[in-house]
Amino acid sequence: MTPPDTVKESRPVQADAPVEQALPQGLEETLPRATADRIRPLLDNPVLRWLVRNPIWVFVLIVFVFFSLVSDHFFAARNFQNILVQTSTIGLIALGMTLVMVNGNIDLSVGATLALAAAFAVDVQSWAVFATWGNWQILPAVCLALLVGIGLGALNGFIVWKTGVDAFIVTLGAMLGIRGLVFVYTGEQSFYAMNFAYSDFSALSIGPLPALALIFLLCTLAVHLLLSRTVHGRNTYAVGGNREAAVNAGIRVGPHMMINFMIIGFFAALSGVLLSTQMGAATPNLGRDYELWVITAVVLGGTKLTGGKGDIIGTLGGVLAIGMLRNGMNLMNVPAFYVYVVLGSILIAVLFLDKRFNRTADGGLRL
Amino acid sequence: MTDMIERPAREPALRLEGIVKTFPGVRALDGVDFEVMPGEVHALLGENGAGKSTLMKVLAGMYQPDGGTIVIAGREVRMATPLEAKRQGIVLIHQELSLVPEMSAAENIYLGELPRKSFGRVDWKTLYARSDAILERLRCSFRGDATVAHLSIANQQMVEIARALTVDARVVVFDEPTASLTDAEKVVLFDIINDLKAQGVGIVYISHRMDEIFTLSDRITVLRDGQYRGTLDTAATNEDEVTRLMIGRSLDLSRDTTPARLGDTVLEVRDLTCAPHFEDVAFSVRAGEVVGFYGLVGAGRTAIAEALFGLRSCESGMIRVAGKEVTIDSPEQAIALGISLVPENRKEQGLVLQMSCRDNMTLPQVQDLTAGPFVSSGAEIAIFDQYRDRLAIKTPSWRQPVGVLSGGNQQKIVIGKWLSMQPRVLIVDEPTRGIDVGSKSEIHGLLRELAAQGYAVIVISSEMPEVLRVSDRIVAMYHGRITREFSADEVTEDALVQAISGIGVELVS
């Protein structure tokens, strides 16, 4: 039978969606048609269009304006420096977590890795071998700490690759085990950096920017470029978005995922090193619960737990949102008990709004 | 029918000899031979589970054969990875779309082989230039920077095909390429295949649709149970011979002409509207008849079924079941009213793959099959046995996870699940999609039989032969509206095609 060639295409649901001028699916469905029509032209403005697609930044703006109005101390250059330094710890790990989560994996062991790296960074300086090195003794210490982070990441990645066990489970185990290693290594004690040059680093500023903030911003830029511009970065989306397609296209998924685990290990270690410069010390309980805050920040930034979606700009927004909330609530003297409630509620609220506005078309089925 | 192309007396582009592949407990391929000449369309046929997909995965480097040789352009090769196969010029276009939705078309086309600059950066300029050139060659309306998630299914298929053109392909394998295409899109696809063929590329074409195979192919190779059954010249054979080779017997493909004994009107729908899917739909179904719904994908047929099954809320209209006006807000209510739906997507909507055959079959009524507070295993097994025998489901035991069964048997489990509910109205959506000829014919027979037993049956299908074969009445849909209703006696193919393409219909929008 010959297919009729007079047939016209008719596919209301599946037609190519216009890329530029549509509101997010959820908005189109929720808003009255007239309102939607009125709002749509606003999307001609590139800034507004960008904000609609990055809702976390809308939230960052709201938080920013809110605290600027209600707190006397929030809107100040010095405070912004503080916020950047404070977010750098969670922020650096979040960069790595974005890669791992876009890959469709997760890493719960970052808090423990951070603690182990910090312990190495502080302890190795005082090894007798480097006693005559002066301030240079910091260099091998930091290098070793970063290597430890990369190594632990590689171990996680290797196990995920070779055993095929879900990353959630592998890194949940590692979260306990690496914390155990921290206690083995430190013997429960805090380490203290004898060399004040080490802790002075955290007070360093380059122009208006504290060194720690600068490192964080540079790393953010680097990972943003890595994820959006390089072959490895694009493959990260491919592996997370459709693993089978990636395999068929000849991407070596195992080593690829391992590299991303090494990257997050590196950032967890770097974060640990920078944190230890702020303290001039390393404590064995450092970084507890950080994995949960990092995941929260990354998810707020629009990265999907299922993989394939997310970017560094969103993650930066998520990290800043949490950082500003904490900072602002400190400045406003919100009682500690309420901080838990506010942060938890906001997380759920943002998730809810994201679901309403950015949901994908399910054709209105009641499932 | 395509003109006969004289087969060039050259070296085959690809030759597989004596390929053996075993999985634990199964010999999936048992000494299979297969060859493709340059510029030839060679169809590969076989029932589900005959080994077509395994053979193609061996060809694409995704499986390593346990025995046999692969010869490409006269040289014996080993292909350990899909990438190596691609470098040898073997490209597989997958049945299930193998794209990354959040990435651009260009990135998908060059997935795994993005052009690089220094420091591992992507060379976007080269990427877009190359991919745009390919898309243009395929006469695509979109460009390389379009995000795949925003493209229609047909255009996504085009991206898949574009992938094949990135390399100097020797052999391109199409695995069920038309499953999700409209007829218009099929025409474009066939043009492309003919283009490739003219360029001397060897084409392997896998499909269950006989009409396509006879339109396109030069030769046909048939597999059965992992074994090679023979190769036929398309011009010198017919559907009967091919079918016999596939299933080992011949099939009666004619329509059951027993006149329907019609009962009362069981289901009546009036002015039902559910924008944007369908508007002002009205029809009725009587006990003992099969009503076929025919139309293009997206014409609103499936949406009507979903609305009747309580999965969609409708803005206006009236539904009457057995004479009583009802509202249906959930599948539970639909089931209580005696409506059953065999959904179009078996794996996603029909079955819980890791559950046993029995548990799947009794899922909608498990709360009623109880002894005290407990599920009565005996009652469940009784139901399973009854429908296993009635539908001739092939499975070693009720404990078997349903995911390991063949497509046809899976579909029968879904049908059995809904028959066991003793429904008044049975809605079947695309009952034979992706199912081999043998099972297909059995299912058609079953639908007729059900009607004869007094069920009211609605069959939704995109395949005209199917609709013609099983229906007592045919409802044609176009763009969310019913354009015409035919009785089985008066319907002609031409009229049906016109009715579903909106010809002669005034659309108010």
Add this chain to the structure above:
Amino acid sequence: MTKTMRFLLAGCGTLAMATAASADTVRIGITQNNVGIDSYQTTYEQAFIAAADANPDVDVIVLDAGGDVARQISQMQDLIQQQVDAIIVWPTDGQALVPAVRNAHREGIPVIVTNSNIAEAGLDFIAAFSGPNNIQQGIYSAEMMCEALGGEGEIVQITGMPGYTTAIERQQGFDDRLAELCPDVVQLDIQPGDWNRERAQRTMETFLTRFDNIDGVYSGDDNMGVGALNAALAAGRAEGMVFIGATNFAVGYDAMERGEYWGSVYQSPVDDAEAALQTALDVLAGEDVPKLNYFDTPKITQDNMAEFDRPVF
């Protein structure tokens, strides 16, 4: 999002009032270790706020680090940012806080360390320390243990959360003094109870299975000590076993009254809080304040418990 906004606004209405104060009052910021982890810290906070409220010239900003060093450092920065007149800090970690304290010192903001002291390297940068001496408390406990056992016996120790200063210092004081004072008392094992009564109870149950004879139990605080006591009571082995703790809690006091608990170290969070605030005010008033202001934390035993009030926490 509007809902969140409204929620925040509602929360802030009351807070804004609290921070709006006249210019001549002193503003003191405090960052505590981990309020809510136990009653001591909570009572401390309440006493501190009460003391500040009682003084019209004092305005306080009360923060909690939730046990996280990094968060405490951030809070120090935030307090410096607000240019408070003095900062009181209850260190989550004695060593890790040194640079943060140094920063405040550089900004000219006096820092008063409360409850557990900062590491030696930081002493130069603080205005004063006010609080109990945790090492001394460990020493007291060792002395009581020694006395109760008559110089010989087998004991086990249940420590606080591993890696935190208070836990480490008490253990250190106890271990050193015990070895020195009565070398014939053998410590069979040391395991953590995480400042958590249930976990201490679990640890003690395992000890009881493992050792046929336990003469004494030292716990890092009474909360855990009572957990250990519960385990021994349930096993029917509490008779003759010596329980010694630290930071006398009400439950410990009651157990002592019943004669089940031998002794502890009396430490009042109210004294602790008031001493900290007073020290800060003294520093701001320009008075000559000694660097280390240990307030007395006496031994409390069944014999002398009548001299003490029942703890409020």
Add this chain to the structure above:
Amino acid sequence: MLDRLKAGGPAIARQGILVAFIVFMIAFTIMSDRFMTADNLMSVFRQSAIIGVMALGVTIVVIGGNLDLSVGSMLSFATVLVVDLHDKIGPELAIPVMFLATLCLGAVNGFLVGILRLNSLIVTLGMLSVIQGLVLIYSGGQNVDIVDQQGTWFALFGRGAIFGIATPIVMFGLMALVFHVIMTTMPFGRRVYAVGGNPTASVFSGIPRSRVVFTTYLISALCVGVAAVMLGSRVMGSQNNVGQGYELQVLAAVILGGTSLLGGAGSVLRTVLGVLMLAFIQNGLILMGQPYYTQWLVTWAVIIVAVWLDVAAKRGRLLSPIA
């Protein structure tokens, strides 16, 4: 071939956790003469009852295709509530009030995940924080204690015994049995497996998916309530953070029991094995005189090896096929 399990072999490999469990039991028995004694075994059973009961509830949530990380602070909430109310309104009222309040929290989880279909990991993470705040606000951060520890019948749940067996063991055993029966032989159990295995197909089969998921969270909250009664009675007091970190121990036990985080597969009884495994590791290592952190290292290895064997048995080969 090393990376291919023999066709006959997997029967034993499929029970990876059971094998590991037996290996550990033998090892501990050899290393410590105190380990394999009736007293010690009973003591470990009693200790594991609290985590165990919570793990039963979470297993059902996970089989239904979701996670529940909020159980840790929910346990703090329930324990503080029941202990605090014990002296204020008496245990006979305190217990039902606590159950009511805890079920409300479960209902919030159920509403957000089941009805609004928000991601369960993030929702319960948020709830973990919210509930911790609620506990602290409720108690003002103070410890709560039961004054008359000897005289109250509330002691039965944590300290008492029924027919000579410690009540927590009896309750844990009974609940494990009841949930096992529910999940394997009752329609509700079948529906939970179906919803976890394929939510869409479940809806197409007329299963009220939202209600099923909602109910799994209620069950989880109910289990937390039972755990809180046992904990409050055992300790006769509570701190505000008493359940901190329990969520991960519970999850580790569920995972060790072989329940798939993807949903649709798993077993309540095997979770019991996971719970006991963790408890025995903790107990055995202390009996051997190991420092507390060794148990973290051992748990790390055990989780990965046990789950690996499980996964390997299912796919029929030891190493993952990922290139």
